[in-house]
Amino acid sequence: MFGCNPLDYDLKVELSRCFTGIGTVYLAQYIPNGQHIAVKKYRMDKASKEESILARDELLIMRQFSHPNIHTFHTSFVYGNELFQIAPLMCFGSCKDTIANCFRAGFPEIFVALIMRDVLSGLEYLHRRGYVHRSIRASHILLNQTKAVLAGFRECTSIVGHGERIASLHHLAPCSARSLNWLAPEVLEQNIIGYTEKSDIYSIGITCCELANGVEPFADAQPTFMFTEKVRGNVPTLLDRSTCPANEEMIEIVTSTDSDSIRQAQQIYSQRVFSDEFHQFTEICMEKKTVQSLVGITAPESFLFQAMSAHKHSRSIATLRFRDEGLFTDKR
Structure with a gap:
Protein backbone atom coordinates (compact mmCIF):
# COMPACT_ATOMS: atom_id res chain seq x y z
CA MET A 1 0.00 0.00 0.00
CA PHE A 2 2.89 2.37 0.77
CA GLY A 3 5.84 2.55 -1.56
CA CYS A 4 9.55 3.11 -1.03
CA ASN A 5 9.96 6.28 -3.07
CA PRO A 6 10.57 9.26 -0.75
CA LEU A 7 9.19 11.62 -3.41
CA ASP A 8 5.76 10.05 -2.85
CA TYR A 9 5.69 11.50 0.68
CA ASP A 10 4.83 15.17 1.13
CA LEU A 11 6.31 16.20 4.50
CA LYS A 12 3.95 18.84 5.91
CA VAL A 13 5.03 19.68 9.47
CA GLU A 14 7.81 18.61 11.80
CA LEU A 15 6.15 17.09 14.88
CA SER A 16 9.05 16.17 17.13
CA ARG A 17 12.66 15.06 17.41
CA CYS A 18 13.64 11.67 18.74
CA PHE A 19 16.51 9.27 19.31
CA THR A 20 19.09 11.79 20.59
CA GLY A 21 18.28 14.15 17.74
CA ILE A 22 19.11 11.91 14.80
CA GLY A 23 15.41 11.16 14.19
CA THR A 24 12.65 13.56 13.16
CA VAL A 25 8.93 12.80 13.04
CA TYR A 26 6.82 14.54 10.39
CA LEU A 27 3.15 14.83 9.62
CA ALA A 28 3.08 13.76 5.98
CA GLN A 29 0.73 12.90 3.16
CA TYR A 30 1.18 9.90 0.91
CA ILE A 31 0.60 11.45 -2.50
CA PRO A 32 -0.67 8.37 -4.42
CA ASN A 33 -3.70 7.90 -2.16
CA GLY A 34 -3.82 11.20 -0.22
CA GLN A 35 -3.63 9.49 3.18
CA HIS A 36 -2.08 11.35 6.09
CA ILE A 37 0.60 9.38 7.91
CA ALA A 38 3.58 9.89 10.20
CA VAL A 39 7.07 9.71 8.72
CA LYS A 40 10.00 9.12 11.04
CA LYS A 41 13.26 9.96 9.30
CA TYR A 42 16.66 9.02 10.73
CA ARG A 43 19.90 10.69 9.64
CA MET A 44 22.05 7.58 9.67
CA ASP A 45 25.16 9.51 8.70
CA LYS A 46 24.93 11.20 12.11
CA ALA A 47 24.25 7.95 14.00
CA SER A 48 26.89 5.94 15.78
CA LYS A 49 27.27 2.24 15.10
CA GLU A 50 25.39 1.45 18.31
CA GLU A 51 22.53 3.80 17.37
CA SER A 52 22.30 2.25 13.91
CA ILE A 53 21.98 -1.21 15.46
CA LEU A 54 19.30 0.02 17.88
CA ALA A 55 17.27 1.58 15.05
CA ARG A 56 17.52 -1.63 13.04
CA ASP A 57 16.61 -3.86 15.99
CA GLU A 58 13.60 -1.70 16.88
CA LEU A 59 12.16 -2.20 13.39
CA LEU A 60 12.83 -5.94 13.51
CA ILE A 61 11.09 -6.27 16.87
CA MET A 62 8.09 -4.17 15.82
CA ARG A 63 7.58 -6.39 12.75
CA GLN A 64 6.82 -9.28 15.08
CA PHE A 65 3.91 -7.54 16.81
CA SER A 66 0.30 -7.25 15.73
CA HIS A 67 -1.98 -5.77 18.36
CA PRO A 68 -4.32 -2.74 18.34
CA ASN A 69 -2.50 -1.19 21.32
CA ILE A 70 1.03 -1.75 20.02
CA HIS A 71 2.44 0.91 17.71
CA THR A 72 3.25 -0.46 14.28
CA PHE A 73 4.49 0.83 10.95
CA HIS A 74 3.42 0.37 7.34
CA THR A 75 6.84 0.07 5.77
CA SER A 76 10.46 1.19 6.10
CA PHE A 77 13.22 1.83 3.59
CA VAL A 78 16.64 3.40 3.20
CA TYR A 79 17.23 6.25 0.79
CA GLY A 80 20.74 7.63 0.65
CA ASN A 81 21.89 8.32 4.20
CA GLU A 82 18.35 8.36 5.59
CA LEU A 83 16.17 5.65 7.07
CA PHE A 84 12.42 6.21 6.60
CA GLN A 85 9.78 4.64 8.80
CA ILE A 86 6.18 5.09 7.62
CA ALA A 87 3.64 4.72 10.43
CA PRO A 88 -0.03 5.41 11.18
CA LEU A 89 -0.66 8.98 12.31
CA MET A 90 -1.43 9.31 16.03
CA CYS A 91 -2.95 12.78 15.82
CA PHE A 92 -2.53 13.78 19.49
CA LEU A 239 -0.85 14.52 44.03
CA ASP A 240 -4.32 15.41 45.26
CA ARG A 241 -6.00 16.79 48.38
CA SER A 242 -4.76 13.93 50.54
CA THR A 243 -1.11 14.10 49.43
CA CYS A 244 -0.46 17.71 48.36
CA PRO A 245 2.88 18.77 49.90
CA ALA A 246 3.97 22.05 51.48
CA ASN A 247 5.37 24.97 49.50
CA GLU A 248 8.98 23.88 49.94
CA GLU A 249 8.34 20.49 48.38
CA MET A 250 6.22 22.00 45.60
CA ILE A 251 9.31 23.83 44.32
CA GLU A 252 10.93 20.47 43.61
CA ILE A 253 7.79 18.98 42.07
CA VAL A 254 6.91 21.75 39.61
CA THR A 255 10.64 22.38 38.91
CA SER A 256 10.13 26.12 39.23
CA THR A 257 10.99 28.83 41.74
CA ASP A 258 8.29 31.15 40.43
CA SER A 259 5.87 31.78 43.28
CA ASP A 260 2.86 32.11 40.97
CA SER A 261 3.57 28.75 39.30
CA ILE A 262 4.00 27.08 42.68
CA ARG A 263 0.81 28.64 44.05
CA GLN A 264 -1.18 27.66 40.96
CA ALA A 265 0.07 24.07 41.03
CA GLN A 266 -0.61 23.70 44.73
CA GLN A 267 -4.12 25.09 44.26
CA ILE A 268 -4.90 22.55 41.53
CA TYR A 269 -3.42 19.61 43.42
CA SER A 270 -5.10 20.52 46.73
CA GLN A 271 -8.56 20.82 45.16
CA ARG A 272 -8.74 17.55 43.27
CA VAL A 273 -9.48 14.11 44.68
Whole structure:
Protein backbone atom coordinates (compact mmCIF):
# COMPACT_ATOMS: atom_id res chain seq x y z
CA MET A 1 0.00 0.00 0.00
CA PHE A 2 2.89 2.37 0.77
CA GLY A 3 5.84 2.55 -1.56
CA CYS A 4 9.55 3.11 -1.03
CA ASN A 5 9.96 6.28 -3.07
CA PRO A 6 10.57 9.26 -0.75
CA LEU A 7 9.19 11.62 -3.41
CA ASP A 8 5.76 10.05 -2.85
CA TYR A 9 5.69 11.50 0.68
CA ASP A 10 4.83 15.17 1.13
CA LEU A 11 6.31 16.20 4.50
CA LYS A 12 3.95 18.84 5.91
CA VAL A 13 5.03 19.68 9.47
CA GLU A 14 7.81 18.61 11.80
CA LEU A 15 6.15 17.09 14.88
CA SER A 16 9.05 16.17 17.13
CA ARG A 17 12.66 15.06 17.41
CA CYS A 18 13.64 11.67 18.74
CA PHE A 19 16.51 9.27 19.31
CA THR A 20 19.09 11.79 20.59
CA GLY A 21 18.28 14.15 17.74
CA ILE A 22 19.11 11.91 14.80
CA GLY A 23 15.41 11.16 14.19
CA THR A 24 12.65 13.56 13.16
CA VAL A 25 8.93 12.80 13.04
CA TYR A 26 6.82 14.54 10.39
CA LEU A 27 3.15 14.83 9.62
CA ALA A 28 3.08 13.76 5.98
CA GLN A 29 0.73 12.90 3.16
CA TYR A 30 1.18 9.90 0.91
CA ILE A 31 0.60 11.45 -2.50
CA PRO A 32 -0.67 8.37 -4.42
CA ASN A 33 -3.70 7.90 -2.16
CA GLY A 34 -3.82 11.20 -0.22
CA GLN A 35 -3.63 9.49 3.18
CA HIS A 36 -2.08 11.35 6.09
CA ILE A 37 0.60 9.38 7.91
CA ALA A 38 3.58 9.89 10.20
CA VAL A 39 7.07 9.71 8.72
CA LYS A 40 10.00 9.12 11.04
CA LYS A 41 13.26 9.96 9.30
CA TYR A 42 16.66 9.02 10.73
CA ARG A 43 19.90 10.69 9.64
CA MET A 44 22.05 7.58 9.67
CA ASP A 45 25.16 9.51 8.70
CA LYS A 46 24.93 11.20 12.11
CA ALA A 47 24.25 7.95 14.00
CA SER A 48 26.89 5.94 15.78
CA LYS A 49 27.27 2.24 15.10
CA GLU A 50 25.39 1.45 18.31
CA GLU A 51 22.53 3.80 17.37
CA SER A 52 22.30 2.25 13.91
CA ILE A 53 21.98 -1.21 15.46
CA LEU A 54 19.30 0.02 17.88
CA ALA A 55 17.27 1.58 15.05
CA ARG A 56 17.52 -1.63 13.04
CA ASP A 57 16.61 -3.86 15.99
CA GLU A 58 13.60 -1.70 16.88
CA LEU A 59 12.16 -2.20 13.39
CA LEU A 60 12.83 -5.94 13.51
CA ILE A 61 11.09 -6.27 16.87
CA MET A 62 8.09 -4.17 15.82
CA ARG A 63 7.58 -6.39 12.75
CA GLN A 64 6.82 -9.28 15.08
CA PHE A 65 3.91 -7.54 16.81
CA SER A 66 0.30 -7.25 15.73
CA HIS A 67 -1.98 -5.77 18.36
CA PRO A 68 -4.32 -2.74 18.34
CA ASN A 69 -2.50 -1.19 21.32
CA ILE A 70 1.03 -1.75 20.02
CA HIS A 71 2.44 0.91 17.71
CA THR A 72 3.25 -0.46 14.28
CA PHE A 73 4.49 0.83 10.95
CA HIS A 74 3.42 0.37 7.34
CA THR A 75 6.84 0.07 5.77
CA SER A 76 10.46 1.19 6.10
CA PHE A 77 13.22 1.83 3.59
CA VAL A 78 16.64 3.40 3.20
CA TYR A 79 17.23 6.25 0.79
CA GLY A 80 20.74 7.63 0.65
CA ASN A 81 21.89 8.32 4.20
CA GLU A 82 18.35 8.36 5.59
CA LEU A 83 16.17 5.65 7.07
CA PHE A 84 12.42 6.21 6.60
CA GLN A 85 9.78 4.64 8.80
CA ILE A 86 6.18 5.09 7.62
CA ALA A 87 3.64 4.72 10.43
CA PRO A 88 -0.03 5.41 11.18
CA LEU A 89 -0.66 8.98 12.31
CA MET A 90 -1.43 9.31 16.03
CA CYS A 91 -2.95 12.78 15.82
CA PHE A 92 -2.53 13.78 19.49
CA GLY A 93 1.10 12.74 19.65
CA SER A 94 2.55 11.32 22.85
CA CYS A 95 1.06 11.69 26.32
CA LYS A 96 4.05 13.84 27.19
CA ASP A 97 3.25 16.24 24.34
CA THR A 98 -0.44 16.37 25.27
CA ILE A 99 0.34 17.14 28.91
CA ALA A 100 2.77 19.90 27.92
CA ASN A 101 0.27 21.48 25.51
CA CYS A 102 -3.09 21.00 27.22
CA PHE A 103 -2.91 19.43 30.70
CA ARG A 104 -0.08 21.11 32.61
CA ALA A 105 -1.25 19.70 35.96
CA GLY A 106 -1.83 16.21 34.57
CA PHE A 107 -4.70 14.25 33.07
CA PRO A 108 -8.02 13.72 34.86
CA GLU A 109 -8.30 10.33 36.48
CA ILE A 110 -10.68 8.94 33.89
CA PHE A 111 -8.21 9.84 31.13
CA VAL A 112 -5.45 7.96 32.90
CA ALA A 113 -7.76 4.96 33.36
CA LEU A 114 -8.66 4.78 29.68
CA ILE A 115 -5.04 5.20 28.62
CA MET A 116 -3.84 2.53 31.06
CA ARG A 117 -6.54 0.11 29.92
CA ASP A 118 -5.07 0.20 26.43
CA VAL A 119 -1.44 0.21 27.58
CA LEU A 120 -1.98 -2.80 29.84
CA SER A 121 -3.71 -4.64 27.01
CA GLY A 122 -0.69 -4.06 24.77
CA LEU A 123 1.75 -4.88 27.56
CA GLU A 124 0.02 -8.15 28.33
CA TYR A 125 0.40 -9.06 24.67
CA LEU A 126 4.15 -8.30 24.82
CA HIS A 127 4.66 -10.36 27.96
CA ARG A 128 2.78 -13.33 26.53
CA ARG A 129 5.06 -13.25 23.51
CA GLY A 130 8.09 -13.22 25.78
CA TYR A 131 9.20 -9.59 25.64
CA VAL A 132 10.04 -6.98 28.29
CA HIS A 133 9.47 -3.38 27.21
CA ARG A 134 11.86 -1.66 29.67
CA SER A 135 10.97 1.88 28.61
CA ILE A 136 7.35 2.59 29.53
CA ARG A 137 6.80 6.32 30.05
CA ALA A 138 4.51 9.12 28.91
CA SER A 139 6.62 9.94 25.85
CA HIS A 140 6.24 6.33 24.65
CA ILE A 141 2.42 6.29 24.83
CA LEU A 142 0.79 7.70 21.68
CA LEU A 143 -2.81 8.90 21.41
CA ASN A 144 -5.42 9.38 18.74
CA GLN A 145 -9.20 9.89 18.85
CA THR A 146 -9.99 6.28 19.77
CA LYS A 147 -7.09 4.63 21.60
CA ALA A 148 -3.65 4.70 23.16
CA VAL A 149 -0.76 2.65 21.79
CA LEU A 150 2.53 1.63 23.35
CA ALA A 151 5.64 2.70 21.41
CA GLY A 152 9.36 3.11 22.05
CA PHE A 153 10.78 -0.38 21.47
CA ARG A 154 14.48 0.41 21.23
CA GLU A 155 15.03 -1.02 24.72
CA CYS A 156 12.62 -3.92 24.32
CA THR A 157 14.20 -7.35 24.75
CA SER A 158 13.16 -10.99 24.67
CA ILE A 159 13.03 -13.25 27.72
CA VAL A 160 13.17 -16.32 25.50
CA GLY A 161 16.48 -17.78 24.44
CA HIS A 162 17.21 -20.99 22.50
CA GLY A 163 13.54 -21.88 22.62
CA GLU A 164 13.30 -21.64 26.41
CA ARG A 165 12.15 -18.93 28.78
CA ILE A 166 15.00 -17.15 30.57
CA ALA A 167 14.51 -17.14 34.34
CA SER A 168 15.73 -13.55 34.73
CA LEU A 169 17.59 -10.78 32.93
CA HIS A 170 20.66 -9.03 34.28
CA HIS A 171 21.76 -6.51 31.68
CA LEU A 172 20.66 -2.94 31.08
CA ALA A 173 19.64 -1.73 27.63
CA PRO A 174 22.40 0.17 25.77
CA CYS A 175 20.36 3.39 25.82
CA SER A 176 18.79 2.93 29.27
CA ALA A 177 20.23 6.20 30.63
CA ARG A 178 17.17 8.07 29.31
CA SER A 179 14.78 5.70 31.10
CA LEU A 180 16.43 5.41 34.52
CA ASN A 181 13.72 7.39 36.32
CA TRP A 182 11.04 4.92 35.20
CA LEU A 183 12.95 1.68 35.75
CA ALA A 184 12.18 -0.70 38.61
CA PRO A 185 14.68 -0.97 41.49
CA GLU A 186 15.50 -4.59 40.63
CA VAL A 187 16.61 -3.44 37.17
CA LEU A 188 18.85 -0.76 38.64
CA GLU A 189 20.30 -2.94 41.37
CA GLN A 190 22.06 -5.19 38.84
CA ASN A 191 22.41 -8.04 41.32
CA ILE A 192 22.50 -11.80 40.87
CA ILE A 193 18.71 -12.09 41.21
CA GLY A 194 18.10 -10.02 38.10
CA TYR A 195 14.66 -8.94 36.88
CA THR A 196 11.74 -10.21 34.83
CA GLU A 197 8.82 -8.78 32.89
CA LYS A 198 7.30 -7.71 36.23
CA SER A 199 9.68 -4.75 36.14
CA ASP A 200 7.40 -3.25 33.47
CA ILE A 201 4.56 -3.09 35.99
CA TYR A 202 6.66 -0.87 38.23
CA SER A 203 7.11 1.45 35.24
CA ILE A 204 3.32 1.45 34.79
CA GLY A 205 2.90 2.80 38.33
CA ILE A 206 5.54 5.48 37.79
CA THR A 207 3.90 6.45 34.49
CA CYS A 208 0.48 6.72 36.15
CA CYS A 209 1.97 9.30 38.53
CA GLU A 210 3.56 11.11 35.58
CA LEU A 211 0.26 11.23 33.67
CA ALA A 212 -1.81 12.31 36.68
CA ASN A 213 0.66 14.83 38.13
CA GLY A 214 1.91 16.31 34.87
CA VAL A 215 5.59 16.07 35.85
CA GLU A 216 8.26 13.47 35.22
CA PRO A 217 9.23 11.34 38.23
CA PHE A 218 12.51 12.30 39.89
CA ALA A 219 12.83 15.05 37.28
CA ASP A 220 15.56 17.05 39.04
CA ALA A 221 17.01 14.29 41.21
CA GLN A 222 20.58 13.13 40.85
CA PRO A 223 20.82 9.50 39.63
CA THR A 224 22.42 8.39 42.90
CA PHE A 225 19.60 9.92 44.96
CA MET A 226 16.95 8.46 42.66
CA PHE A 227 18.52 5.01 42.91
CA THR A 228 18.75 5.19 46.71
CA GLU A 229 15.13 6.29 47.02
CA LYS A 230 13.89 3.44 44.84
CA VAL A 231 15.92 0.80 46.67
CA ARG A 232 14.54 2.09 49.98
CA GLY A 233 11.01 1.76 48.59
CA ASN A 234 10.34 5.52 48.33
CA VAL A 235 8.32 6.22 45.20
CA PRO A 236 6.34 9.10 43.64
CA THR A 237 2.73 9.51 44.66
CA LEU A 238 -0.44 10.86 43.10
CA LEU A 239 -0.85 14.52 44.03
CA ASP A 240 -4.32 15.41 45.26
CA ARG A 241 -6.00 16.79 48.38
CA SER A 242 -4.76 13.93 50.54
CA THR A 243 -1.11 14.10 49.43
CA CYS A 244 -0.46 17.71 48.36
CA PRO A 245 2.88 18.77 49.90
CA ALA A 246 3.97 22.05 51.48
CA ASN A 247 5.37 24.97 49.50
CA GLU A 248 8.98 23.88 49.94
CA GLU A 249 8.34 20.49 48.38
CA MET A 250 6.22 22.00 45.60
CA ILE A 251 9.31 23.83 44.32
CA GLU A 252 10.93 20.47 43.61
CA ILE A 253 7.79 18.98 42.07
CA VAL A 254 6.91 21.75 39.61
CA THR A 255 10.64 22.38 38.91
CA SER A 256 10.13 26.12 39.23
CA THR A 257 10.99 28.83 41.74
CA ASP A 258 8.29 31.15 40.43
CA SER A 259 5.87 31.78 43.28
CA ASP A 260 2.86 32.11 40.97
CA SER A 261 3.57 28.75 39.30
CA ILE A 262 4.00 27.08 42.68
CA ARG A 263 0.81 28.64 44.05
CA GLN A 264 -1.18 27.66 40.96
CA ALA A 265 0.07 24.07 41.03
CA GLN A 266 -0.61 23.70 44.73
CA GLN A 267 -4.12 25.09 44.26
CA ILE A 268 -4.90 22.55 41.53
CA TYR A 269 -3.42 19.61 43.42
CA SER A 270 -5.10 20.52 46.73
CA GLN A 271 -8.56 20.82 45.16
CA ARG A 272 -8.74 17.55 43.27
CA VAL A 273 -9.48 14.11 44.68
CA PHE A 274 -8.30 10.84 43.18
CA SER A 275 -10.20 7.68 44.06
CA ASP A 276 -8.81 5.27 46.64
CA GLU A 277 -8.68 2.63 43.90
CA PHE A 278 -6.37 4.80 41.80
CA HIS A 279 -4.04 5.30 44.75
CA GLN A 280 -4.10 1.57 45.47
CA PHE A 281 -3.36 0.74 41.86
CA THR A 282 -0.20 2.84 41.72
CA GLU A 283 0.93 1.50 45.10
CA ILE A 284 0.49 -2.09 43.93
CA CYS A 285 2.41 -1.43 40.74
CA MET A 286 5.35 0.09 42.61
CA GLU A 287 5.35 -2.37 45.50
CA LYS A 288 8.94 -3.54 45.84
CA LYS A 289 8.27 -6.61 47.98
CA THR A 290 6.08 -9.53 47.05
CA VAL A 291 2.77 -10.14 48.78
CA GLN A 292 0.91 -13.34 49.43
CA SER A 293 -2.57 -12.07 48.66
CA LEU A 294 -4.39 -9.19 47.01
CA VAL A 295 -7.72 -9.99 48.65
CA GLY A 296 -9.58 -6.86 49.66
CA ILE A 297 -8.21 -4.60 46.94
CA THR A 298 -11.31 -4.59 44.77
CA ALA A 299 -13.54 -1.79 43.60
CA PRO A 300 -16.81 -3.03 42.08
CA GLU A 301 -17.92 0.38 40.79
CA SER A 302 -14.64 1.75 39.55
CA PHE A 303 -11.16 0.42 38.88
CA LEU A 304 -11.31 -3.33 39.49
CA PHE A 305 -8.39 -5.28 40.85
CA GLN A 306 -8.98 -9.00 40.52
CA ALA A 307 -7.62 -10.26 43.80
CA MET A 308 -5.71 -13.42 43.02
CA SER A 309 -4.81 -14.95 46.35
CA ALA A 310 -2.96 -17.83 44.72
CA HIS A 311 -0.55 -15.45 42.98
CA LYS A 312 2.64 -14.75 44.92
CA HIS A 313 3.60 -11.50 43.21
CA SER A 314 1.59 -8.30 43.08
CA ARG A 315 3.45 -7.10 40.00
CA SER A 316 1.74 -9.13 37.31
CA ILE A 317 -0.57 -8.20 34.47
CA ALA A 318 -2.97 -10.91 35.65
CA THR A 319 -3.67 -8.93 38.84
CA LEU A 320 -4.42 -5.66 37.04
CA ARG A 321 -7.77 -6.22 35.36
CA PHE A 322 -10.26 -3.63 34.19
CA ARG A 323 -14.02 -3.96 33.98
CA ASP A 324 -15.36 -2.48 30.75
CA GLU A 325 -17.99 -0.30 32.44
CA GLY A 326 -15.97 0.96 35.35
CA LEU A 327 -12.29 1.81 35.55
CA PHE A 328 -11.55 4.69 37.91
CA THR A 329 -14.18 6.98 39.35
CA ASP A 330 -13.46 10.56 38.38
CA LYS A 331 -14.16 12.77 41.40
CA ARG A 332 -12.91 16.10 40.16
